Amino acid sequence: MAEAGGITTESVAGDRARAARTMLDQVVLPGEELLLPEQEDAEGPGGAGERPLRLNAGTRSRGRVVCGPGLRRSGDRLLVTKCGRLRHKEPGGGSSGGGVYWVDSQQKRYVPVKGDHVIGIVTAKSGDIFKVDVGGSEPASLSYLAFEGATKRNRPNVQVGDLIYGQFVVANKDMEPEMVCIDSCGRASGMGVIGQDGLLFKVTLGLIRKLLAPDCEILQEVGKLYPLEIVFGMNGRIWVKAKTIQQTLILANILEACEHMTADQRKQIFSRLAE
């Protein structure tokens, strides 16, 4: 009984496996399996049927496909683990083929990922390390030597409650996340303690990615209003600072609200502000 049930579910799942190519920009749900282009051709019409002639066979076969956030590898197929839209990016410049597939999902809770730049709040100072709250399941540890020009004698000036902009060097589900404020060459490149004043607020992760996209109109319009400074953390935290408190608050409200506004509503608000 159990075996029969197992077989039927397998066949059902196998029937439902669709080609990743056809599902691009469509909503996918967790549990769906996706076929990559090479397998799809192989599992298509058998030897009796027509074999599609592939003129660019070299580029398709033997390419490494990267499965990004929201996808997992199950055998030779991709398994969807988050609900959202499936996206694909071709590899640029003739590099190793395959491209990247990922699921564009929305969530508020951040899970530390290696290489992400985040804003953290220092919660404790114990011996040689700082404990930094990044919004994940546990606080990340930041060594006092991980700042530019820091040595054992020359300690960085970091207090409890300071805001830190840094990146993760270790971030997996088995270990405590570790972050540093230094890049691989040993330079700070903008990381470290974020200055005085300003306002820190939290938004969804999808909004951060939308604002940091290369062609984001919102930021271009915001930048024309008045002099300001923004820091985006991939953990959903944004820090803003402007010359007066009122300007800072206006900016924070705009950024929080622009997630749910259409382009027209946004333009209305900006034109009102420009007056």
Place this chain on the structure above:
Amino acid sequence: MAAERKTKLSKNLLRMKFMQRGLDLETKKQLEEEEKKIISEEHWYLDLPELKEKECFIIEEQSFSLCEDLLYGRMSFRGFNPEVEKLMLQMNAKNKVEEVEDEAVELDVSDEEMARRYETLVGTIGKKFAKKRDRASYEEDENGHIKPTVKVKKMFLKPQD
């Protein structure tokens, strides 16, 4: 002569951390490789046959930075924080172009300033070599530059009847 020979820094000194901060990535990698080559026979290694990895065509990555080309997280607009604006140009250019070559070497001192400094330099150095009598003639011009005032040559004055 001792003054002609350049002071050679020892290898140990060059390997110290404070000497390596200014080095490029490439020179650092070369130094590391050289150190690795000095591995002696005392280093232990596993004597296993080479295991073949199963060819996997799918790589799992959890980071969004690989998927979407995101801009650098720190931004400043209309000159609020000039350092951050400089960083923005650097970082975002790095994403678009792999090799960023400096178009023109930025001059530390502009040409005009150089000419001005040189002008005053001539005065101060000239003062050093002038005789004691002539040193009094070096006066401060407008702008505070030290220049020798042109001396009026004393001519013979004919006595008037």
